Amino acid sequence: MDNVDYKILEYLKANSRTKASTISKEIHLSVSAVIERIHKLETSGIIKNYTVVLDESKIGNDTSALMEVSLDHPKFYESFTRAIKENKNINFCYYLTGDFDFMLKILCKSSEDLEKIHNNIKNLEGVSKTKTYYILKSVKD
Amino acid sequence: MDNVDYKILEYLKANSRTKASTISKEIHLSVSAVIERIHKLETSGIIKNYTVVLDESKIGNDTSALMEVSLDHPKFYESFTRAIKENKNINFCYYLTGDFDFMLKILCKSSEDLEKIHNNIKNLEGVSKTKTYYILKSVKD
DNA sequence: CGTGAAATTATATAAGT
DNA sequence: ACTTATATAATTTCACG
Numbered sequence: 001m002d003n004v005d006y007k008i009l010e011y012l013k014a015n016s017r018t019k020a021s022t023i024s025k026e027i028h029l030s031v032s033a034v035i036e037r038i039h040k041l042e043t044s045g046i047i048k049n050y051t052v053v054l055d056e057s058k059i060g061n062d063t064s065a066l067m068e069v070s071l072d073h074p075k076f077y078e079s080f081t082r083a084i085k086e087n088k089n090i091n092f093c094y095y096l097t098g099d100f101d102f103m104l105k106i107l108c109k110s111s112e113d114l115e116k117i118h119n120n121i122k123n124l125e126g127v128s129k130t131k132t133y134y135i136l137k138s139v140k141d
Numbered sequence: 142m143d144n145v146d147y148k149i150l151e152y153l154k155a156n157s158r159t160k161a162s163t164i165s166k167e168i169h170l171s172v173s174a175v176i177e178r179i180h181k182l183e184t185s186g187i188i189k190n191y192t193v194v195l196d197e198s199k200i201g202n203d204t205s206a207l208m209e210v211s212l213d214h215p216k217f218y219e220s221f222t223r224a225i226k227e228n229k230n231i232n233f234c235y236y237l238t239g240d241f242d243f244m245l246k247i248l249c250k251s252s253e254d255l256e257k258i259h260n261n262i263k264n265l266e267g268v269s270k271t272k273t274y275y276i277l278k279s280v281k282d
Numbered sequence: 283c284g285t286g287a288a289a290t291t292a293t294a295t296a297a298g299t
Numbered sequence: 300a301c302t303t304a305t306a307t308a309a310t311t312t313c314a315c316g
Contacts, residue, residue, distance in 0.1 A: 016191040049194040050157040058187045081280045093280040139222045139234040
């Protein structure tokens with residue numbers, strides 16, 4: 001990971017479909033060298049994946065919320081996190097220090113949808129306390 | 142946005158550098174048609190961007206936290222959100238209903254780094270109350 | 283909307299510095 | 300590690316169903 005790798009990552013972060021030939025011109029390195037470096041970033045695991053950023057509201061996902069969750073006992077950690085990972089309406093989930101155990105984000109089509117998802121999570125084994133905040137606006141994402 | 146578009150998006154979500162020729166074989170549609178549909182998804186804004194998912198810990202970003210922020214008055218919204226958008230260590234920021242106004246995520250190299258970023262945010266104009274939670278583990282992201 | 287073929291670009295491979 | 304040259308493969312363009 002030298003400075004050249006960082007520059008390549010900056011181009012890929014801005015647009016992961018940027019052609020190696022474009023990056024090559026920008027950073028004054030041969031196309032082969034750029035591709036070789038990208039492959040190394042991939043195989044070393046620094047690049048985990050390439051993905052697409054969607055305008056969720058344009059495909060009907062207009063409702064989102066943050067949810068705090070606490071578990072009764074650490075023994076429920078495995079089953080809880082498994083359920084979270086499987087739930088397609090949950091974007092992220094972090095395990096935290098402090099007043100509660102997890103913070104997760106829900107993204108869905110409607111408030112009725114949100115209610116269902118919310119209830120599903122509340123009813124997972126070991127879930128004791130929850131608190132939910134509607135997202136009014138995504139300032140940055 | 143028909144079912145074919147959804148399928149294409151699923152492939153691109155899983156790997157945005159998937160070749161149109163690969164998708165073509167999977168969904169039994171000509172390469173040209175796949176590319177045409179992708180272009181339409183791009184120009185319509187459904188696809189906002191292509192990006193790369195990095196293993197942040199492998200590039201030294203080992204520390205992350207969630208931070209709740211409240212503002213004294215709505216008049217500080219513009220300047221606050223501008224500062225948030227400019228801060229490269231802030232991954233997301235949501236404007237919420239409830240006990241506080243914003244929830245944001247900080248990603249950085251160390252706890253000393255976190256302390257600085259945390260203080261910068263606390264000292265932004267209009268910031269009244271904050272509360273910070275260390276992220277122990279990213280269960281899902 | 284979709285297909286298929288030709289033209290253009292990109293990527294992969296390999297040999298040399 | 301980088302470069303150049305060549306081979307293979309992908310994308311773009313366009314005429315047509």
